Amino acid sequence: MKFEKVEGVDKGKIVLYALSTCVWCKRTKQFLSNLGVKFEYIFVDLLQGTERDSIMKDVEKWNPRCSFPTMVIGDSKCIVGFKEDEIREALK
Amino acid sequence: MSDTQNLFAKLDSDARKNGYFLNPDSAFTMELVEGLLANEKRFGHQACPCRLADGNRQEDLDIICPCDYRDADLDDFGACYCALYVSKDIAEGKAKAEPLPDRRPMKRDERQQFREKKAGTGASGLSHPVWRCRVCGYLAARDEPPGVCPICKATKDRFDRFM
Known part of the structure; x- marks a missing residue:
């Protein structure tokens, strides 16, 4: 599975599940970049078949609604949607 | 452009x-x-x-x-x-758009129900069914929805039975 990696300050594992066409996803990705933290992201809409199914199972574990953006911090906290304050608080 | x-x-x-x-x-x-x-x-x-x-x-x-x-x-x-x-x-800039939860049902049949609920239960005594364009709200009283909405040009599959 090809996660794109963005370098930055290591605040633990941050994974962003996003859609390539979704503007809220783009804003979230931009926000993380601006915060300067290290994270990885994947555009789920660009995956096909079993690869997509397997990633969607991971998304569903954290966010049963399977909506985007879904962000998982340190394998313990999930933030759904572009929630600036929540993200900033979680990454303090 | x-x-x-x-x-x-x-x-x-x-x-x-x-x-x-x-x-x-x-x-x-x-x-x-x-x-x-x-x-x-x-x-x-x-x-x-x-x-x-x-x-x-x-x-x-x-x-x-x-x-x-x-x-x-x-x-x-x-x-x-x-x-x-x-x-x-x-x-008009008086309020700001915020992210909102997705109300699209996860299950296919619930999506159908959402659409049917919006479309109403149907009225009797009409000479024709009434079709509603989901894109612009245009109503057409005829046996089948139009192939293309005359108002917004949406295709036939964007119409729902309204009455």
Whole structure:
């Protein structure tokens, strides 16, 4: 599975599940970049078949609604949607 | 004009004619329009850019923009799920569009129910059924919906039985 990696300050594992066409996803990705933290992201809409199914199972574990953006911090906290304050608080 | 500018101009003009408003943040709106065009290119239909589309038109019918959930989200949150369409207050800069939860049901039959609930239960004693265009609200009393909406040019599969 090809996660794109963005370098930055290591605040633990941050994974962003996003859609390539979704503007809220783009804003979230931009926000993380601006915060300067290290994270990885994947555009789920660009995956096909079993690869997509397997990633969607991971998304569903954290966010049963399977909506985007879904962000998982340190394998313990999930933030759904572009929630600036929540993200900033979680990454303090 | 580019394809993005053309589609933006059409959506903006249709919205104004039909009493809707596009998001006044033009950079934001243009990116959504690009998303719609990207989906049209890869799927053949303008699926919602902010939801994971299947690619099959029949599966995506409820999330072809404007989606079945737009009006309910405008009523409850002042914006559609993507915030492409917004309330008058947001359009005039009096309020800000915020991310909102997705009300699209996870299950297929619940999506159908959502649409049918919106379409009403049907009235008797009419000489013809009435079809409603889900895109612009146009009503047509005839045996079948029109092939193309005469008002907004939406295709036949965007019509629901209204009465």
